[in-house]
Amino acid sequence: MHFSKLIAISLDDEKKFNTFSSNISSYTPLDRKLRWFYDYSLAVLKAKRKSVVEAEDLFGKYAESGRFNDNNHLKMLQKLVEEGETPEFTGKAIVALATDRNLLKKTGRIWTTADLGIDYGFRDVNGRQPDSIRGLKYVLGQVGLSHIGALFPLWFRIPGWLMTAVMSRL
Known part of the structure; x- marks a missing residue:
């Protein structure tokens, strides 16, 4: 998983100067114990907001960065590595967002x-x-029902508001 980084990309579109600012983090926004880190990162983004047209927070799954090298960690994290994504995938996500003409619809x-x-x-x-x-x-794969989960396409997703409600203190 990534620690938080701030990335700014300048876009020159039809003689307009815009700044795209993105916060890359881990699953901390969904984890109550680590929420402070997400809140801190978001506060930094908001402080930059006066010069920022768009601010996004995006996070990926475990990144194959080679940080876990001892055998105990390798055994425990083998599935995470196999299902993980490379740092280049995060870069592709940032490029896709930065070049999206409808980026403002994704705000907040x-x-x-x-x-x-x-x-x-x-x-x-x-x-x-x-x-x-x-x-x-x-989700079905995480609870041992991957044979049923295999029947669903990747685009079939649980709404974000429902995930937040289930993982919050409500």
Whole structure:
């Protein structure tokens, strides 16, 4: 998973200067214990808001960065690595967002890199299309029902508001 980074890309579109600012993090927005980190990152983005046209938060699954090298971690994280995505996939997600003419319609929402890959139609450099954490295929696989999950296409996803409601303190 990624730690938070701020990325700004300048776009010169029809003699207008815009700034696209993106916050890359892990699943912290959905985890109560780590919410402070997400809130801090979002506060930094909002502080930049006076010069920012668009601010997005996006997070990916485990990135194949080679940080877990001891045998115990490798055994425990083998499935995460197999289902993970490369850092280049996150880069493709940022490029897709930055070049989207309807970017303002995505304002104020959290986007997973897997969801963006499905929506914009790009794949990872290794040819894989990572499953979305909102995808029914992925969710059923996590509870041992992958044989049923295999019946659902990648685009069949649980609504974000429902995921937030289930994982919040409500």
